Amino acid sequence: MRTIGYALIMVLGLAFQTAGSPGFVLFGTKPELMLLLTLLFAMLLEPGGAACFGFFSGLLQDVLIGRFIGLYAMTYLLMAVLAAFVAKRFYKENFLVRFLIVLGGTLLGQIVYLLGAASFGSAGSWSWVTWRSILGTSALNGLLGVLLYRPLLALHKRLVYIDELLKRTG
Amino acid sequence: MLERLLRWRIPLIIVLIVVLVGTIHYTSVPRGQISKAEALWRDILSPFQWVFRRIEGFFQKQITEFNRWRSVKERNVVLEARLLELEAEVFELRNYRRENEWLREALDFRDEREHDLLVAEVIGRSPSNWESVITVNKGQVHGVASGMAVVTNAGIVGTVINTSSLTSTVLLIVDAQSATGGLVQSSGDLVLIEGGQMDQGSLVAKPLGRDTFVEVGDVIVTSGLSRIYPKNLPIGEVVAVESRQYDLSFAAIVKPFVDFARLEYVLIVMPQEEL
Numbered sequence: 001m002r003t004i005g006y007a008l009i010m011v012l013g014l015a016f017q018t019a020g021s022p023g024f025v026l027f028g029t030k031p032e033l034m035l036l037l038t039l040l041f042a043m044l045l046e047p048g049g050a051a052c053f054g055f056f057s058g059l060l061q062d063v064l065i066g067r068f069i070g071l072y073a074m075t076y077l078l079m080a081v082l083a084a085f086v087a088k089r090f091y092k093e094n095f096l097v098r099f100l101i102v103l104g105g106t107l108l109g110q111i112v113y114l115l116g117a118a119s120f121g122s123a124g125s126w127s128w129v130t131w132r133s134i135l136g137t138s139a140l141n142g143l144l145g146v147l148l149y150r151p152l153l154a155l156h157k158r159l160v161y162i163d164e165l166l167k168r169t170g
Numbered sequence: 171m172l173e174r175l176l177r178w179r180i181p182l183i184i185v186l187i188v189v190l191v192g193t194i195h196y197t198s199v200p201r202g203q204i205s206k207a208e209a210l211w212r213d214i215l216s217p218f219q220w221v222f223r224r225i226e227g228f229f230q231k232q233i234t235e236f237n238r239w240r241s242v243k244e245r246n247v248v249l250e251a252r253l254l255e256l257e258a259e260v261f262e263l264r265n266y267r268r269e270n271e272w273l274r275e276a277l278d279f280r281d282e283r284e285h286d287l288l289v290a291e292v293i294g295r296s297p298s299n300w301e302s303v304i305t306v307n308k309g310q311v312h313g314v315a316s317g318m319a320v321v322t323n324a325g326i327v328g329t330v331i332n333t334s335s336l337t338s339t340v341l342l343i344v345d346a347q348s349a350t351g352g353l354v355q356s357s358g359d360l361v362l363i364e365g366g367q368m369d370q371g372s373l374v375a376k377p378l379g380r381d382t383f384v385e386v387g388d389v390i391v392t393s394g395l396s397r398i399y400p401k402n403l404p405i406g407e408v409v410a411v412e413s414r415q416y417d418l419s420f421a422a423i424v425k426p427f428v429d430f431a432r433l434e435y436v437l438i439v440m441p442q443e444e445l
Contacts, residue, residue: 015215018294018305019222029299061297063211066204066332066339069197070190072298114300120198122346133299 005159029136036141038076039105042083044156054080071116079109102145106138209334219294286440302345309336319439325404325427351393375422384422
């Protein structure tokens with residue numbers, strides 16, 4: 001049941017991220033919603049579960065884009081594991097810690113993706129505009145992460161509760 | 171079962187990394203056709219995208235209506251002035267049209283056939299900031315195929331790069347992988363229009379000839395030399411010209427006529443049937 005719940009969250013997140021108009025844009029950038037969900041769930045799940053969530057959310061995004069299939073999967077997996085380990089060592093209930101984990105994870109995730117894409121022949125320069133986009137997205141994700149953490153925590157608890165209920169009642 | 175998997179986790183991780191590196195390498199070059207799994211995933215996701223698009227469209231419409239209502243009086247004054255300008259322009263254009271018709275007849279000009287255009291709604295965009303693609307709600311069942319041109323009445327949008335049954339992915343001309351043949355309307359000089367500008371709102375025109383001359387304000391249109399875009403479709407306007415390679419060459423920054431941030435509907439140029 002939990003797996004279905006997480007899969008539905010991924011599908012809806014990706015559909016929302018890619019729906020029609022650019023939606024929520026700040027300083028010319030839009031949030032990396034799938035990376036944001038990955039990092040937030042990484043704070044809520046064990047490293048193994050976080051890795052699975054990151055891998056599949058990245059893979060779904062990869063398959064939709066159709067270019068460098070597997071690069072987002074590897075990047076998000078790595079970021080999920082890192083975020084899960086960092087969240088274990090710090091007091092994640094502090095909003096500043098959550099903000100920094102999401103900001104740092106988004107920043108590092110984008111850099112890893114761009115480096116990976118460049119190593120496989122993608123054209124692109126590391127100009128100021130690129131950095132502005134990376135930093136803008138990271139800051140936006142950080143802010144959204146602070147706002148979305150509580151609702152996602154409630155959703156996660158509800159999924160765990162339903163899962164436990166189903167197990168006990170058979 | 172789980173314990174056995176955990177015991178083999180290191181080899182499994184290595185295999186996974188090798189497989190992923192293989193798929194990244196395989197998909198790093200443009201492909202004519204996507205796999206069935208990719209097509210299926212896009213078809214599954216498209217109804218969700220359509221629903222979110224409708225919801226977002228509703229809210230955007232309300233905001234637009236509110237803003238329009240606020241500025242209706244000022245707009246009215248501006249529009250009246252614009253109407254007078256346009257009436258004068260229409261009068262002038264009618265004269266040109268009559269003159270053009272007369273010249274065509276005089277030169278026995280063979281008119282080009284009109285292209286069949288298929289209207290498609292934009293239902294999806296790239297999930298990240300690093301690709302400039304859109305998804306439209308017309309696919310193989312509607313006759314769309316890879317390589318078809320996509321335009322709006324403002325200018326060219328991009329090329330269909332792959333299709334599923336119900337959707338198509340369009341590579342926008344502002345993407346790093348896009349290159350289009352262009353023509354400077356005033357001089358007729360050929361240029362190559364490339365995307366990949368990181369602000370994703372502009373293009374670069376590079377000269378194809380040594381004597382190519384471009385200046386700010388020049389309009390760039392499609393050259394028609396490739397088989398993708400019909401001739402003379404507007405691309406954009408030159409907003410800056412920068413010297414390159416010790417003043418031996420230049421690159422012109424072109425602002426596209428199409429507003430890629432607000433694309434809602436596009437037209438897919440269907441191939442002409444051979445006579």
